[in-house]
Amino acid sequence: MKPAGSILLLTTLTGFAYGLLAWIGVYACLGLLSAATRLAIVGVVLGLALASIGLAASVMHLGRKERAWRAFSQWRSSWLSREGVGAVLTYPVAILFAVALRMDGDGILAAMLGAMLAFASLATVFCTAMIYASLKPIRQWHNSHTAPDYLICAVFSGALLFALLRTALSGTPGPTAVIATMAAAVALLAKQAYWRHIDAQTPLAALAAAIGLPQGTPVQPLDAPHFTENYVLREMGFAIGRRHSAKLRRIAMSVGFAAPTGLGLLASLSIAPLAATAVALVCAGAGLLTERWLFFAEATHVSALYYGRRI
Amino acid sequence: MTMLPKATAGARKLGLVIDLDTCVGCHACAVSCKEWNSGGQAGPLPDYDKQGPQPDGVWFNRVHSYEVAEEGCSRTVNLPRSCLHCEDALCVTVCPTGASYKRAEDGIVLIDPEICIGCKLCSWACPYGAREFDEEAGVMRKCTLCVDRIYDTDLPEAEREPACVAACPTRARHFGDLADPQSKVSRLVAARGGKNLLEELGYRPTNKYLPSRTAVIPTQPRQTSDDAGGGVGSALLKLLDRALSR
Numbered sequence: 001m002k003p004a005g006s007i008l009l010l011t012t013l014t015g016f017a018y019g020l021l022a023w024i025g026v027y028a029c030l031g032l033l034s035a036a037t038r039l040a041i042v043g044v045v046l047g048l049a050l051a052s053i054g055l056a057a058s059v060m061h062l063g064r065k066e067r068a069w070r071a072f073s074q075w076r077s078s079w080l081s082r083e084g085v086g087a088v089l090t091y092p093v094a095i096l097f098a099v100a101l102r103m104d105g106d107g108i109l110a111a112m113l114g115a116m117l118a119f120a121s122l123a124t125v126f127c128t129a130m131i132y133a134s135l136k137p138i139r140q141w142h143n144s145h146t147a148p149d150y151l152i153c154a155v156f157s158g159a160l161l162f163a164l165l166r167t168a169l170s171g172t173p174g175p176t177a178v179i180a181t182m183a184a185a186v187a188l189l190a191k192q193a194y195w196r197h198i199d200a201q202t203p204l205a206a207l208a209a210a211i212g213l214p215q216g217t218p219v220q221p222l223d224a225p226h227f228t229e230n231y232v233l234r235e236m237g238f239a240i241g242r243r244h245s246a247k248l249r250r251i252a253m254s255v256g257f258a259a260p261t262g263l264g265l266l267a268s269l270s271i272a273p274l275a276a277t278a279v280a281l282v283c284a285g286a287g288l289l290t291e292r293w294l295f296f297a298e299a300t301h302v303s304a305l306y307y308g309r310r311i
Numbered sequence: 312m313t314m315l316p317k318a319t320a321g322a323r324k325l326g327l328v329i330d331l332d333t334c335v336g337c338h339a340c341a342v343s344c345k346e347w348n349s350g351g352q353a354g355p356l357p358d359y360d361k362q363g364p365q366p367d368g369v370w371f372n373r374v375h376s377y378e379v380a381e382e383g384c385s386r387t388v389n390l391p392r393s394c395l396h397c398e399d400a401l402c403v404t405v406c407p408t409g410a411s412y413k414r415a416e417d418g419i420v421l422i423d424p425e426i427c428i429g430c431k432l433c434s435w436a437c438p439y440g441a442r443e444f445d446e447e448a449g450v451m452r453k454c455t456l457c458v459d460r461i462y463d464t465d466l467p468e469a470e471r472e473p474a475c476v477a478a479c480p481t482r483a484r485h486f487g488d489l490a491d492p493q494s495k496v497s498r499l500v501a502a503r504g505g506k507n508l509l510e511e512l513g514y515r516p517t518n519k520y521l522p523s524r525t526a527v528i529p530t531q532p533r534q535t536s537d538d539a540g541g542g543v544g545s546a547l548l549k550l551l552d553r554a555l556s557r
Contacts, residue, residue: 001435063429063449070428071407074313080432081407136401136512137438205438205509211377211390212331212506212520218380222387225341225373228365232440235431302509303440306375306392 001138002238003296006061011128012157012288013054014087015150018121019158020165021047021094023179025121028097028114034106039169043162044098047121048091055087079130086124093120125154132295137302139204139311140295145194152190153288156183160260160284163267164277173273180280181264188257191291195249198298203311210305221308236301237309248294256287313406315399316415324418324490325456326396326517327476328499332524334483336389341372343478344393347457357447369443371454372475381525388523391475391484394441394454395508395516396420402433402442411451418490418517419458424450438512461486489517 024043027033033040059068072088074081097113104110129150132141160183163176208217229237241248263280267273300311316322348371349356358368372393379386396413400420403413410427413420422433422442427450434442434451442453457473460466470477476484487496496519499505505519 061430063431063444063446063451064427067408067426067428070409070426071430074407074409077313077404078407078432080405080430084407131405131432134401134405135435136514137436205511207377209511210509211375211388212508212522213379213388219377219388220380221375222378223336223376225338225375225392226370228367230367230373231369231434231443235434235444236440301435301440302438302512306373306390306440 001296001299001301002235003293004061006057008289008292008296010054010058010061011150012285012292013050013057014128015125015154015288016157016161016285017047017049017051017054018090018125019154019156020050020161021090021121021158022118022155023158023162023176025097025114025116025118028101028106029111029118031106031111033101033110033114036166036170037101037105039166040101041098042169043165044094046161046165048094051087051090079127079134083124083127083131086120086127090117090120090124093117122151122154125150137204138299139201140198140299143197143201145190145197149190149194152183152187153291156180156187156257156260157284157288159183160264160277160281163264164274164281167267167273167277172270173267173277177264177267177273177277180277181261181268184257184261184264184280184284188253188261191253191257203300203305204302205305205311207305207308210302224307232303233307233309237304237307238297239309241297245294245298248290252287252290252294254287255283256291257284259283259287313403313409313411315403315413316418319415322416322418322490323488324396324398324517325461325487326418326489326496326519327393327456327473328485328487328489328496328505328519328521329391330483330485330499330503330521331388331390332483332503332521333481334389334391334479335481336374336376336387337480338374339478339480340391340475340484341370341374343474344372344454345370347460347474348455356452357445359446369445369452371441371443371452373440386523386525390520392439392441393475393518394420394437394456395439395514395518396454396456398515398517399513401436401514405432405436407432419456420453421455421458422451422453424448424452427451438509438514439516456486489519 020043024040059065071081071084075085093116097117100110100113129147133146136142159180163173163180166176167173208219260280260283263276267276305311356369360366375390377388379388396418400413403411408426408428410423411433429449442451445452461471472486476486485496487494489496500519503521505521507516
């Protein structure tokens with residue numbers, strides 16, 4: 001599948017944004033924000049800003065950008081529509097939460113709205129993941145790893161951003177660095193499990209089945225319908241860079257997950273916490289973009305079978 | 312409205328039955344489809360770099376040729392590939408806008424180009440690669456089963472069939488109601504063991520493909536001059552054969 005820059009930006013940025021909002025919501029819910037109202041409000045503003053940039057990037061992906069508003073209507077069947085509804089609903093919840101926090105500190109109202117904010121944020125990430133997980137022709141997406149992995153990456157990247165904010169605003173990361181370190185380690189393991197899973201998969205179908213012949217019939221393409229690449233091949237038959245996947249996986253693994261784990265550990269031990277969390281955040285951003293690029297580039301689509309491509 | 316229509320009694324399932332035994336891979340269906348849909352209600356279908364080195368464009372129908380290895384000589388199977396108007400059409404349910412829909416009355420899957428936002432998700436959901444993106448209009452396009460022909464009462468009744476069916480020189484394409492077991496297409500499917508493409512993916516396509524048959528026509532060994540029969544002519548031929556064989 002062709003990795004589109006707009007979608008890579010959307011899924012990575014909303015991961016950071018909704019992960020951060022979820023952590024702030026959880027903290028408020030547990031009454032851990034009493035002395036850190038400013039942190040929470042800065043976090044909400046930053047989270048909504050990042051989510052907005054991501055959502056704006058996703059609109060750039062559309063062929064008819066001026067019709068983007070129509071995407072909210074089919075939430076009963078479409079995960080893409082649900083993602084849009086979730087993203088829009090998160091705004092008022094986050095704003096009401098920030099107002100409640102400002103008005104009466106971490107009272108019951110802020111706690112309730114915090115829980116709602118965490119739920120709305122993670123639900124939106126879940127909807128994003130399900131867009132991919134529901135696509136039956138793509139074995140690397142249509143599996144039980146996709147949805148948990150998106151949630152884990154969001155929780156990890158949000159925890160890291162929260163740790164940096166907390167360190168920047170109050171000097172010490174407190175428990176946020178430990179949480180971010182653990183989340184990074186979990187994300188690392190989840191991603192490795194995902195790659196092991198897709199490497200062990202077999203193609204969804206053989207060419208014989210694609211053209212209605214009995215299973216096992218030896219068949220190969222003879223003449224293609226056209227000489228140049230068409231939309232289907234450009235979009236679904238994308239194979240550029242798949243040969244670099246092993247190297248890119250190592251880069252994503254070391255930069256995106258291992259480095260933040262190590263740096264998070266430094267911050268947990270109060271060794272240069274601000275620098276450690278800041279560098280960890282930059283690493284995670286670059287690593288997660290690489291990981292997201294691979295999520296698309298390594299994905300194969302059944303329709304490419306008709307052109308004799310490996311799926 | 313992107314929920315799939317509920318199955319109702321009496322609803323038709325219009326579709327194509329394509330005979331892979333008689334299809335000669337001439338691309339007439341694809342060309343005729345392109346021609347009709349460039350000018351018809353669904354048109355225009357864009358072409359990019361038309362006269363240049365990288366010609367490209369939107370086609371609703373693509374004809375592939377495959378080589379099926381068999382004992383002795385291989386066999387060519389031509390496969391025209393277009394929208395199969397699936398009953399479990401994932402391209403419909405993933406659409407966030409309701410632009411992609413399946414009609415309750417005849418099962419035709421269509422795109423409303425006035426509503427489509429061009430997110431391309433439906434093309435990802437289709438395992439058959441039947442949807443192509445219109446880079447000029449910014450919307451997705453697909454086979455309409457010539458909905459602007461088959462219901463056009465201005466056309467003589469015999470012409471109310473998709474352009475690809477009308478164009479096929481070997482009559483390998485058949486159009487009809489696959490919900491009616493007595494229809495010509497349903498009887499063909501039953502008689503010839505019509506197949507679904509990518510059955511295991513579970514999209515339940517309406518269009519069916521009739522498998523190509525292995526034709527073996529037994530032939531007699533050719534006659535030689537020795538058993539060419541009597542008469543002066545054959546005697547002379549025998550003499551000539553013997554003289555030349557010396």
